[in-house]
Amino acid sequence: MPTTLLIDLDDTLFDERQYVDSGFRFIAGNMAYLFDLSAGDVYDHMQKLLAREGRGQIFDHTLEAFGIEPKPEIVAGLVRRYRTHAPSLGFFPGVREALDELKATYKLALVTNGHVAMQARKVAALAAENWFEVVVFCDKLGHPKPAPEGPLAACKLLGVKPRNALMVGDNPETDGGAARAAGMGYLRINTARFAATASDAPSVATFADVPAYLRGL
Numbered sequence: 001m002p003t004t005l006l007i008d009l010d011d012t013l014f015d016e017r018q019y020v021d022s023g024f025r026f027i028a029g030n031m032a033y034l035f036d037l038s039a040g041d042v043y044d045h046m047q048k049l050l051a052r053e054g055r056g057q058i059f060d061h062t063l064e065a066f067g068i069e070p071k072p073e074i075v076a077g078l079v080r081r082y083r084t085h086a087p088s089l090g091f092f093p094g095v096r097e098a099l100d101e102l103k104a105t106y107k108l109a110l111v112t113n114g115h116v117a118m119q120a121r122k123v124a125a126l127a128a129e130n131w132f133e134v135v136v137f138c139d140k141l142g143h144p145k146p147a148p149e150g151p152l153a154a155c156k157l158l159g160v161k162p163r164n165a166l167m168v169g170d171n172p173e174t175d176g177g178a179a180r181a182a183g184m185g186y187l188r189i190n191t192a193r194f195a196a197t198a199s200d201a202p203s204v205a206t207f208a209d210v211p212a213y214l215r216g217l
């Protein structure tokens with residue numbers, strides 16, 4: 001029986017697309033101001049590129065589409081502003097109630113990959129410090145999941161043994177891999193993004209189902 005839950009952030013507690021949408025809206029406003037464009041048109045174009053090409057060079061290609069040369073210093077500035085904008089975010093349905101319930105029984109740590117300034121703003125936007133004793137930014141350690149350093153650092157900060165911790169997250173490769181490497185269990189949250197990734201890990205449909213799953217252990 002675990003005493004401690006190490007919980008992933010993006011696509012486990014909230015829909016990461018919310019952050020992308022919020023960032024696109026912010027950057028569209030920036031581009032509109034800098035280059036005298038329509039923020040709505042720029043935003044729509046970025047969403048179209050995301051759907052068509054996926055992530056990567058959306059800002060470069062959007063500038064090009066509006067006839068602006070995507071100079072590296074301009075793109076770098078936009079990326080920095082995207083990562084440091086104050087996002088407007090909300091949890092998936094039922095997450096708040098589930099965290100309230102889990103907090104009464106378990107030690108909770110948030111263990112997240114990603115650009116540190118960006119992840120810190122997500123944590124602040126969700127007021128996650130209300131539920132988590134410890135927040136570990138794996139990239140700050142230089143060892144993103146599936147490396148075990150993040151989960152192990154969380155255990156150390158909480159004073160618990162890895163075997164008494166359970167990693168909870170949507171990505172079987174990073175979250176599941178880190179749990180395995182750190183010698184702890186893993187519970188998969190089956191959000192759509194990694195639905196095609198095969199895993200024999202126990203799973204629940206959404207984070208809201210975690211309390212019932214743990215009561216059944």
Ligand SMILES: [Mg+2]
Nearest residue numbers: 008010011170
């Ligand atoms: Mg995730």
